[in-house]
Amino acid sequence: MNGRAARPREIVTPRSGDGDLAIDVNRLNKHFGDKHVVKDVSLQVRRGEIFGFLGPNGSGKTTCIRMMCGLLTPDSGSGTCLGFDIVRESAQIKRHVGYMTQRFSYWEDLTIRENLDFVARVYGMANRRDAVDRAIDALGLKGRAKQLTGSLSGGWKQRLALAACMLHEPQVLLLDEPTAGVDPSARRAFWEELHTLAARGISVLVSTHYMDEAERCHKLAYISYGELLAQGTAAEVVASQHLSTWRVLGDHLVDLARELRAQPAVAQTVAFGDALHVSGQDAGALELLLRDLASERGLQVSPIDTSLEDVFVYLMRHAKDNFGDNA
Structure with missing residues (x-):
């Protein structure tokens, strides 16, 4: 680094787009x-919405999120x-994405x-001292601002990473399994922060394997x-699979x-502690069997x-692996 500040970047204001939609892809x-990793995906994400992406590893979640932005x-x-074309105006979009x-x-x-x-x-932020101060205050990092990053716990490193991608005040956040390896308390605090950001109108796209x-x-x-x-919504996703579930x-x-699992009325069984969850799409046949x-x-x-x-387990077990042994 030669000590010279980068040239301030040109400010491009996000367009209003279609009403409240931050993202609209078709x-x-x-x-x-030879791998077809994303297939005809169409989605809409509203401004101020936290949109979660679920699926097994290698399912195309991250690829899909990156194309959308x-x-x-x-x-x-x-x-x-944000009103910009994802193919022709990607450079403008990147200025508003964290x-x-x-x-x-x-x-x-x-x-x-x-950092x-x-x-x-x-x-290239001309007012970077003020921006850094705001980020430190907003994410509760003030008491640790002079601490070496290598000595931070996973939860505090996570806060630093979020502060860094919020420095330029993006309107869309992309989070790729952001809480992997972080303890439950830190995960809970992180999600409280995400809801605070969403309440300010920031759209959040997040991939996760955690059901909570x-x-x-x-x-x-x-x-x-x-x-x-x-x-x-979570309720809509559950309802879409038409599963009846019993505890045994x-x-x-x-x-x-x-x-x-050998019975036609049973779609899946999942162990939960000392109980068994048994699901099927024919509610009457499943009840009679059990x-x-x-x-x-x-x-x-x-x-x-x-x-x-x-539902997550059901979808994962019944999805067709088109990637074969090379997935």
């Missing part, structure tokens, strides 16, 4: 070699982000303040092997689960609400 496709060019499809990767990528031999000041220089986090999103999309299988208590549940088994074997069975996790 039939996005992307190939990497102009960070990756689709092979085909169209759309807008991207937080799963892997912590800041300098551990610099303090929090030094943020360096990022502000990269953005997914339930805190305003909307969800489930992507598997490049295909969008379900989207909507009794002895030898591992053997019972194996037996039940009540007969309860009577024969002294089991306790009761209907329960199908959870988002039940």
Whole structure:
């Protein structure tokens, strides 16, 4: 670094777009070699909405998110982000997007303040001292501003990463499994901060494997092997799969689960502690089967609400792996 501040960047104001939509994309496709990693995905994200992306590893979640925000060019499809065309105006979009990767990528031999000041220089911010001060105050980093980043816990590194991608006051945040490896208390605090940002009108796109986090999103999309299988609120995603679920208590549940999975009325069984969740799409046939088994074997069975996790497991087990052995 030569000590000279970067030239201030040109300010481009986001366009109003279509009403309250921050992102509106239609039939996005992307190939990497012979792999079709995103297939005809269409989504809308509103301003101030936290939109969660669920799916197994390698399902195309991150690729899809990056295309929606102009960070990756689709092979085909169209759309807008903040009113800008995601193909022709990607440079303008990038000025209003903050991207937080799963892997912590800041300098551990610099303090929090030094890291943020360096990022502000990269953005070419003329008022970087004020921007750094605001970011430190907003995310509760003031008491640790002079602490070396390498000595921070995972939760505090996460706060630093969020502060860094908020420096240029983006209107869209992309978060790629941001709480992986972070303890539950820090995860909870992080999500409180995300809801604060959303209340200010910032749209948040986040990929996660945690069901408690997914339930805190305003909307969800489930992507598997490049295909969008379900989207909507958590309740809408659950309802879309038409699963009836029962809780089973009794002895030898591992053997019972194996037996039940061979029954046409059973779509899946999932162990939850000392209970077994049994789901199927034919509610009447499933109830008859389980009540007969309860009577024969002294089991306790009761209907329960199908959870988002039940649906997540169902979708993951029934998705077709089109990537084969090379996925």
